[in-house]
Each structure stands twice: as structure tokens, then as C-alpha cells.
Amino acid sequence: MASDPQRVTLAKVAESAGVSVATVSKVINGRPDVAQQTRDKVLELLRSYNYGGNRDDLRAHPTVELFFGFERLSIYHTEVIQSVADAGAREGVAVVVSRRGDHDPAADPAAWARGLAAAGRRAVIAVTANPLSRPILEALNRVRLPVVLLDPESLPDSSIVSVGATNFAGGHAAATHLLSLGHRRIAYLGGTEHAWSNQARLHGFRSAMVAHGAPILDELVRHAGTFHAAEGIEHGGRLLDLSSPPTAVFASSDELAAGIIEAARRRGLRVPEDLSVVGFDNTPLAQVTSPPLTTIHGPVREMGAVALRTALQLAAGETIDSYHVELATQLVVRESTRPPGD
Known part of the structure; x- marks a missing residue:
């Protein structure tokens, strides 16, 4: 045929x-x-x-x-x-x-x-x-x-x-930046817990904390399940509602970071005066959050x-x-x- x-x-x-x-x-x-x-x-x-x-x-x-x-x-x-x-x-x-x-x-x-x-x-x-x-x-x-x-x-x-991307290096750089500013009670909010990229960012974060002698507290390490903003609001809020909340949070995506900023706003907290926030990916969202977001640039292009x-x-x-x-x-x-x- x-x-x-x-x-x-x-x-x-x-x-x-x-x-x-x-x-x-x-x-x-x-x-x-x-x-x-x-x-x-x-x-x-x-x-x-x-x-x-x-x-x-x-x-x-x-x-x-x-x-x-x-x-x-x-x-x-x-x-x-x-x-x-x-x-x-x-x-x-x-x-x-x-x-x-x-x-x-x-x-x-x-x-x-x-x-x-x-x-x-x-x-x-x-x-x-x-x-x-x-x-x-x-x-x-x-x-x-x-x-x-x-x-x-x-x-x-x-x-x-x-x-x-070099996710481990990105996580290490984010934590090192916060540590260099003087933060010690630093939280990590990840996305999908067992995702390779999420684990690499967490391990980089842990490596920097250990190198600077900063404590890594179990209550300050959370996984939201996804990398979306809604989970950042929910799980960021839980971190901020702790009896001793963090002074800084490293979020494993810009969307999670934006959610944390919103969770802080709802509680009358100011970013960065009361809470420093770092994201990951450097999407366009990072430039339009209030305030503009410190983040890890992921080489997406x-x-x-x-x-x-x-x-x-x-x-x-x-x-x-x-x-x-x-x-x-x-x-x-x-x-x-x-x-x-x-």
C-alpha cells in the first residue's frame, strides 16, 4: 500500500x-x-x-x-x-x-x-x-x-x-549568605521531600550550617510536599508560629519563598526587618515580591x-x-x- x-x-x-x-x-x-x-x-x-x-x-x-x-x-x-x-x-x-x-x-x-x-x-x-x-x-x-x-x-x-543544576552548591550558598549576615536560627522549607533536587539543596544547607557551627534543629526543617506558594503560606506559617521562630528561612523555590513572605505579612511581621527570606530558581516572581527576593539563580535558560x-x-x-x-x-x-x- x-x-x-x-x-x-x-x-x-x-x-x-x-x-x-x-x-x-x-x-x-x-x-x-x-x-x-x-x-x-x-x-x-x-x-x-x-x-x-x-x-x-x-x-x-x-x-x-x-x-x-x-x-x-x-x-x-x-x-x-x-x-x-x-x-x-x-x-x-x-x-x-x-x-x-x-x-x-x-x-x-x-x-x-x-x-x-x-x-x-x-x-x-x-x-x-x-x-x-x-x-x-x-x-x-x-x-x-x-x-x-x-x-x-x-x-x-x-x-x-x-x-x-548544582543544587547542593545553591543550598550551600543560600545558607552561607544568611550565616554571613549573623543569622543562626535558620529554617529550611523544602518542596517534595524525597525529590533529588530538594535533598541536594537541603544537604548543601546542612553543610554550610555545620561548617559555621550553627545548630540544625529538627523543628526548623520542613517539607511542604510541593514547591507552590500555597504550601509556602501554610508551612511557612507553622514555622513562624513556633514558640521560638526562625530569624531567617531558606525556601527551596521562589514560590515557597513568596508564600513565606505572605505568611509573615499576615502575622504582622516585616521582611527583612523581622524575617529574612531566601528563595531558589530566580524566576520573574523573585523580582516582583515585596520586597524583591534574594534567591539562588538557577540556570534555566x-x-x-x-x-x-x-x-x-x-x-x-x-x-x-x-x-x-x-x-x-x-x-x-x-x-x-x-x-x-x-
């Missing part, structure tokens, strides 16, 4: 499959709301018509899937999207964004991978809280789609390519560019320099920190 791919239309595929053009479009775009039997039939026709990754227009205009393993995206995630999209524009690559709320690869890894391949994807960049399962990785490998993990929250397998470039290298069968890249973080001092009691 081979045919000239330039003359094949979605209407022809739909007619052959006995379905609507909309259904064929859903299959091509990896939408989950198509019966498996129908999906398999459409995919087989697409392959037989040579419709997909072998077409000249797809080679000229490659696409990369940017998949988020979350149903709810944060301000940080929008920065990731911007970084990968900007890198794609420079490379002449289209970036298609999807999330777990749109697709759940774990439900049927093979169908998800086939849908991406049929839609002409050249590679997958994944941002997830949990490692991609072995069935998902195997399914992507079967359709020859390389995957790059971007800022993984869990420590990836050594055979999986990942691009991240650079990570997006490296992830996209690496994904394209893998798709082209090229050798890459490293399977795991960590880009440097940097302290950005603004107005949310000062010495205690000033």
Missing part, C-alpha cells in the same frame, strides 16, 4: 480507517481519548502510507516533545517552557508541550511512544517528579526516540541523559538550551560529551535579607 507521502492527506488516511479526520489528528498528536483498536489501525495505516517521520518536511522542520509529568505546572515550569522554546527557535526546531493531565505515558507506554513517532517527533525532553519507568523508556527506544531529562527531581539512571541541543545530537546519532550535565547556580542578593535585629 506504499504511496507517495507528499500526496497522502489526513482525509485519505481517515477514509481508509473508517474514522474521522479529527480522530486521525488525535492519534498523530498522541491524544489519549481514542480507543486502542482504532489507534492501532490508524497508526498502521500511517506507517503503510509512509506518513510521518520520513517525510522531507519533517526532516526540514523537526519537532521535539517537551513533556511535563505534572498536571499542575508552576511558574518555574513556564520558565522551562520559555527556555526550550527559545532554544528551539534558534535551532529551527518546533517544540510541542504536553503534560500528564493531557497524556499519561504510564497507562500505555507503547501507544504513547508510537503516537509521538507518528507525529514526527525527533526526541523527547521530559520534566518529571519521578524517574521514567523502564516500560516507557523501552517504548521510546523501540520507536527510536531519544529522551533527555531536564532538571530531574529524582536521581536518574546513569544510562539516561539528564541536564540539571542554559539548561533548556543544553537539553534541546543534546536531544538533537542523540536524534542524529551523534556522540555526546556527558550523560549528566550540571550547570552552575549563583546567589542573587536583593532586599529580602539583612542582619537579624537591624
